[in-house]
Amino acid sequence: MIHKMLSNKCPNCGKGHIYNEKNIYFNFSKPRMNKECEHCGFAFEKEPGFFFGAMYVSYALGIAEAITVFVIGTFFFENTFDLRILPWIAITTLLLSSFNMRIARIIWIYILKDV
Numbered sequence: 001m002i003h004k005m006l007s008n009k010c011p012n013c014g015k016g017h018i019y020n021e022k023n024i025y026f027n028f029s030k031p032r033m034n035k036e037c038e039h040c041g042f043a044f045e046k047e048p049g050f051f052f053g054a055m056y057v058s059y060a061l062g063i064a065e066a067i068t069v070f071v072i073g074t075f076f077f078e079n080t081f082d083l084r085i086l087p088w089i090a091i092t093t094l095l096l097s098s099f100n101m102r103i104a105r106i107i108w109i110y111i112l113k114d115v
C-alpha cells in the first residue's frame, strides 16, 4: 500500500493516477490533481474542502521530518541541543514541503477511501 501511495496510484484500482504530473516528489509548481481516476472513475475529492484535513497530515509529516533531522543531527554535534541544527531543519522541511503537500493528500485519500 505504501508503494501504491508513493507511486501516485488510485487507492481503488491501483492503476489510475491521482496527480496528473510525472514528478510528485520534487515539484514546486501548483499541484495538478485528477478529479477522478482515469481508470475506474473513483472520485479523489469526495466533496468540496475534502482536502482540508490533509493539512494536518502534512503538518504531522513536517514534524516527523524535523524530528528525524534533529535526531540525525545529534550524531554530528557535540551538544544534544545545538542550535546549529535549526537551519538544517528549516532547509529540510522547506525542500520536502512540496512532497509533503502532495503525499499528504494521497495519504488522506487512502485513509478515507472506504468512508
Ligand SMILES: [Zn+2]
Residues within 6 Å of the ligand: 010, 011, 012, 013, 014, 015, 016, 037, 038, 039, 040, 041, 042
Ligand atoms: Zn482507479
